[in-house]
Structures are given as C-alpha cells and as structure tokens.
Amino acid sequence: MKYVILIHSNPAAWDALTEAQKVEVGRRHLALTDDLAASGELIVTEALADPSMTRHVMVRDGRTVAGDGPFAEVKEHLAGFYLVDCDSMDRALSHAARLAPYGEIEVRPVMDLRAVLDV
Amino acid sequence: MSSAHQTCEPARVEELLRTLAPAVLGVLVRRYGDFGTCEDAVQEALLAAAVQWPAEGVPANPPGWLVKVAARRWTELWRNETARRRREEAAALLAPPEPAPAPASDDTLTLLMLCCHPSLTPASQVALTLRAVGGLSTAEIARALLVPPATAAQRISRAKQTIRASGATFRMPPPDERSTRMAAVTEVLYLIFNEGYTASSGSALHRVELTAEAVRLTRQLHALLPRDGEVAGLLALMLLTDARRPARVGPDGALVPLADQDRSRWDAAAVAEGVALISRTLARGPVGPYQLQAAIAAVHDEAPRAEDTDWPQILTLYDLLDAVAPGPMVTLNRVVAVAMVHGSLAGLRHLAAAEADPALADHHRLHAVRAHLLDLAGDHEAARAHYELAARRTLNLPEQRYLRLRAARAGHPPEAGTGR
Numbered sequence: 258m259k260y261v262i263l264i265h266s267n268p269a270a271w272d273a274l275t276e277a278q279k280v281e282v283g284r285r286h287l288a289l290t291d292d293l294a295a296s297g298e299l300i301v302t303e304a305l306a307d308p309s310m311t312r313h314v315m316v317r318d319g320r321t322v323a324g325d326g327p328f329a330e331v332k333e334h335l336a337g338f339y340l341v342d343c344d345s346m347d348r349a350l351s352h353a354a355r356l357a358p359y360g361e362i363e364v365r366p367v368m369d370l371r372a373v374l375d376v
Numbered sequence: 377m378s379s380a381h382q383t384c385e386p387a388r389v390e391e392l393l394r395t396l397a398p399a400v401l402g403v404l405v406r407r408y409g410d411f412g413t414c415e416d417a418v419q420e421a422l423l424a425a426a427v428q429w430p431a432e433g434v435p436a437n438p439p440g441w442l443v444k445v446a447a448r449r450w451t452e453l454w455r456n457e458t459a460r461r462r463r464e465e466a467a468a469l470l471a472p473p474e475p476a477p478a479p480a481s482d483d484t485l486t487l488l489m490l491c492c493h494p495s496l497t498p499a500s501q502v503a504l505t506l507r508a509v510g511g512l513s514t515a516e517i518a519r520a521l522l523v524p525p526a527t528a529a530q531r532i533s534r535a536k537q538t539i540r541a542s543g544a545t546f547r548m549p550p551p552d553e554r555s556t557r558m559a560a561v562t563e564v565l566y567l568i569f570n571e572g573y574t575a576s577s578g579s580a581l582h583r584v585e586l587t588a589e590a591v592r593l594t595r596q597l598h599a600l601l602p603r604d605g606e607v608a609g610l611l612a613l614m615l616l617t618d619a620r621r622p623a624r625v626g627p628d629g630a631l632v633p634l635a636d637q638d639r640s641r642w643d644a645a646a647v648a649e650g651v652a653l654i655s656r657t658l659a660r661g662p663v664g665p666y667q668l669q670a671a672i673a674a675v676h677d678e679a680p681r682a683e684d685t686d687w688p689q690i691l692t693l694y695d696l697l698d699a700v701a702p703g704p705m706v707t708l709n710r711v712v713a714v715a716m717v718h719g720s721l722a723g724l725r726h727l728a729a730a731e732a733d734p735a736l737a738d739h740h741r742l743h744a745v746r747a748h749l750l751d752l753a754g755d756h757e758a759a760r761a762h763y764e765l766a767a768r769r770t771l772n773l774p775e776q777r778y779l780r781l782r783a784a785r786a787g788h789p790p791e792a793g794t795g796r
Contacts, residue, residue: 297531300524342523369772
C-alpha cells in the first residue's frame with residue numbers, strides 16, 4: 258500500500274525554532290530517508306523550496322498564465338513529502354511520527370489507479 | 377558450446393528460463409552455500425541466456441548451460457567480494473567442490489520456504505519469491521508491483537541480508553516447523569495472486585501478469601505436494617477466481633460485480649479444472665481455509681445465472697470458514713450470505729454485530745454491504761448515504777466509480793447490460 262506523508266510548515270513556527278532544533282529537524286529527515294531506503298519502503302522524498310517561489314498556473318481567455326496567484330498570504334505551506342510503500346497505515350504512521358515533533362504531518366493513502374492505467 | 381541450436385522466440389525462452397530458475401539456483405546454493413551471492417549469479421546467467429538463446433539457439437542442455445555460466449559468475453562475484461575484504465588467502469582454499477546434483481523438485485520447495493522465511497516482511501517475501509523462484513528480473517518485479525526499480529532492488533537485497541543474518545540455510549525446515557512455513561508459502565502465493573488480481577484488468581504489454589505467475593508457482597507446488605489439501609485448495613481458488621477475469625471489468629474500465637457479470641465470458645476450462653480439483657480435494661480431507669474458499673468460489677462459478685446461486689450452501693461454507701479461520705472479510709461475506717438466505721433485515725442485524733470489530737468498523741466494504749442491504753430493504757435514502765460513504769473510503773478508482781453509480785441508482789433495480 259502506498260501512502261504519502263505530507264509535511265506542512267508554518268514560517269512563524271519555523272522561525273521560532275533554535276538553530277539546534279533546525280539542525281535536529283534536518284537530522285530526523287535524513288535518518289528517516291535512510292531507514293526507508295534501507296527497508297525498501299521509500300519511493301521518493303523531496304523537500305520543497307520556499308513558498309515565495311511558488312507560481313500558480315491559470316488559463317485566462319484560452320491563454321495559460323503563471324503568476325503569484327491569488328493566495329499571497331498563506332500561513333501553512335507544504336514543505337516536503339515522502340511517498341512510501343508500506344504494509345499498513347499503522348506502519349506509515351509510525352514513520353510519520355518520527356517527524357511529528359516539528360510541523361504538521363499528514364498521512365494519506367494513495368488511490369490505486371492500476372486497473373485504470375491498464376485498460 | 378555445441379548444441380541443438382534451434383532458434384526460439386524470446387517468449388518461449390523466457391518461459392523456459394523461468395521454469396529452470398529455481399533448479400539452477402538450488403544447484404548453486406547447494407554447491408556454494410551463500411544464498412545471496414548465488415541468487416545474483418543465477419540472475420546474471422538468466423539475463424545472459426535471455427539475450428543469447430533467442431539469437432544463437434537454445435543449448436542442448438539448458439540447465440547445464442545456466443549452472444555453468446552462473447557458477448562462473450559466482451566465482452567472479454565471490455572473488456570481487458573477497459578482494460574487497462582483503463581475504464585473498466581464503467580464496468585459495470575455496471576450490472569449488474563438484475556438485476552432487478539433487479532432484480530439482482526438492483529445490484523448488486526448499487527455495488520457497490527460504491523466500492518465505494518468518495524474519496522477512498510480506499513485501500520482501502513477495503519480491504524475493506518472484507525473483508528467486510519465479511525467475512523474474514528486478515525490473516520486471518518493480519513494474520509488476522508498481523514501485524521504482526531501486527525500491528524493488530533494495531527490498532530484494534535487504535531480504536537476502538535478513539536471511540543471512542537469521543542464519544537460515546538452504547535446507548528443508550525441520551518437520552515440526554514445516555506446516556507453519558507451508559502456511560507462509562501459500563500466503564505469499566495468495567498475496568502475489570491478489571496483487572495481480574486487484575491490479576490488472578487487461579494484459580498490458582511488458583507487464584508481467586502476477587496472477588498468471590502466482591498460478592504457475594502454485595501449480596508447481598501442487599505438482600510437488602499433490603497430497604497437500606491446502607495447496608490444492610489454493611490452486612483451485614486461484615483458477616476459479618481468475619476464470620471470471622474476462623467478465624470482471626467492462627470495456628470502459630468499470631467494475632462489474634459478480635451478480636452482473638456476463639457468465640458466458642468466464643473461462644470455462646479454468647472453471648472446470650478448479651471445480652474438479654476442489655471436489656477431489658474436499659473428498660480427501662482434512663479441510664482448511666483455502667479449500668473452503670475454493671468451494672465457495674466453485675458454488676458461485678457453477679451457477680449458470682446469479683439467481684441460480686446456491687446461497688444456503690454458501691452460507692454453510694462460510695459458517696465452516698468462520699469456525700476454521702475467522703477474519704473480518706469472512707465475517708462480512710458471511711453477512712451477505714445470511715442476507716441472501718434469510719433476507720436483508722437479518723443481514724443488517726448481523727452487520728450491526730460485525731461492526732464491533734475495529735478492523736471492519738470504518739471499512740468501505742462494510743459500508744457498501746450495508747448500503748446494498750438497506751437498498752434491498754427499501755430504505756433508499758440511507759442506502760445512498762452509505763454507498764457515498766463507501767465510495768469515499770475505497771482506494772480503488774473503478775470501485776469508487778461503481779459505488780457512486782450505485783448511490784445514484786439506489787432504489788432502482790440495476791438495468792440489465794449496464795456497466796459492461
């Protein structure tokens with residue numbers, strides 16, 4: 258079963274962390290990534306760039322335009338994600354729990370599209 | 377290599393290689409002992425054969441060729457490893473002893489037991505079985521399981537490390553462990569089958585059909601252990617389930633439930649084989665969970681139309697299954713049988729009791745069954761709500777579409793020919 262672990266962050270909370278705590282967050286991510294790769298459960302993980310780099314894509318009058326979008330002021334943003342393949346939701350949650358002390362962690366099962374892809 | 381040199385299509389070569397793989401691996405592990413390295417060497421020999429045989433012809437003695445190439449490769453791998461570890465002096469001591477070839481049949485069984493070692497996770501057992509016994513490449517396994525090749529490769533190498541660390545050897549487990557290990561083997565084969573069955577509807581090119589692979593491996597196992605009732609039951613269950621595949625998904629990818637399937641599209645030969653096998657096996661006893669599930673599948677498959685289904689017999693079989701191997705899905709399927717025999721209200725009462733099981737409490741199938749029973753009982757509003765609830769809970773898109781369709785149609789009997 259595939260699960261996505263989404264890490265939501267909030268700039269104010271992040272800025273409130275001490276340098277040592279920020280290093281600790283990085284360490285936790287590296288350790289989790291290593292362990293997931295070693296166990297054969299990791300599919301992909303990425304950290305996302307600062308939300309100020311976000312571009313929103315819209316179609317206006319048939320033309321595609323990219324811009325800063327209508328959501329300039331957002332408190333929470335997606336900071337990164339893991340896509341894992343685990344035996345159970347509980348197992349995915351136990352991985353996610355290792356990140357939980359810092360940030361808002363969301364775990365969602367992934368839809369199974371294989372039957373559709375095969376047709 | 378002098379040989380018969382008959383050219384052979386790649387597909388035939390693939391098939392031949394996968395049949396030979398466990399025996400070749402068996403010879404190597406018997407000779408050199410280290411399962412992990414031997415498995416790598418056999419993989420490389422299989423790859424070499426897959427490239428050379430279609431072009432240059434199949435050698436006169438295919439297993440001999442593979443053993444020779446794999447042994448050569450093993451020596452190289454072993455030398456590399458020892459060199460890396462600066463243990464050259466030990467290498468001199470290792471003049472490969474000539475093998476005492478053992479019967480290949482034993483090897484397949486021993487291999488299966490090793491790949492389903494209790495120290496491995498189910499995901500690793502599946503990957504390792506597909507590679508070591510099924511003879512699939514890592515890339516094929518990755519495609520079949522829809523994970524990146526790196527993930528599949530890591531799962532396999534991790535599984536080998538775990539086996540090495542556990543101290544397990546290439547030997548049949550002692551008699552007192554055998555039945556537990558056989559249960560693990562049948563479970564892995566069933567897992568492989570289900571992975572393929574839920575996943576695929578068509579025969580997509582370049583994708584190994586996991587259901588076909590599971591059937592092939594279970595057939596092999598059944599040939600080795602013809603008197604094992606549960607292996608026979610598992611094979612019958614697979615045949616009887618897979619027989620419905622042509623009718624299971626409509627041309628638009630929509631799921632067609634058992635009751636609405638066009639039964640003329642079922643694979644009659646597979647049904648006949650499955651029914652004959654399970655009838656023979658049940659007569660011999662003792663009866664286990666796979667045999668009971670196969671018997672239930674046989675009752676369904678033998679009904680010419682859905683309304684001809686012998687539900688009282690199915691209910692009896694579920695009662696037995698519930699006693700032998702209770703589980704959330706058995707409970708739920710039994711509720712459906714209760715409703716078919718004693719009416720939807722009786723079914724709903726049983727469902728309320730089933731909900732006490734936390735594994736079922738919020739399961740999409742529970743909501744779908746409740747919706748169906750409510751619909752039959754005439755409470756269409758509630759049926760709609762529960763179909764919607766079920767649709768939101770499933771992870772399978774065709775199933776979601778089907779449940780939404782049922783929600784929209786609650787209160788109307790399904791029209792003949794829809795969804796095909």
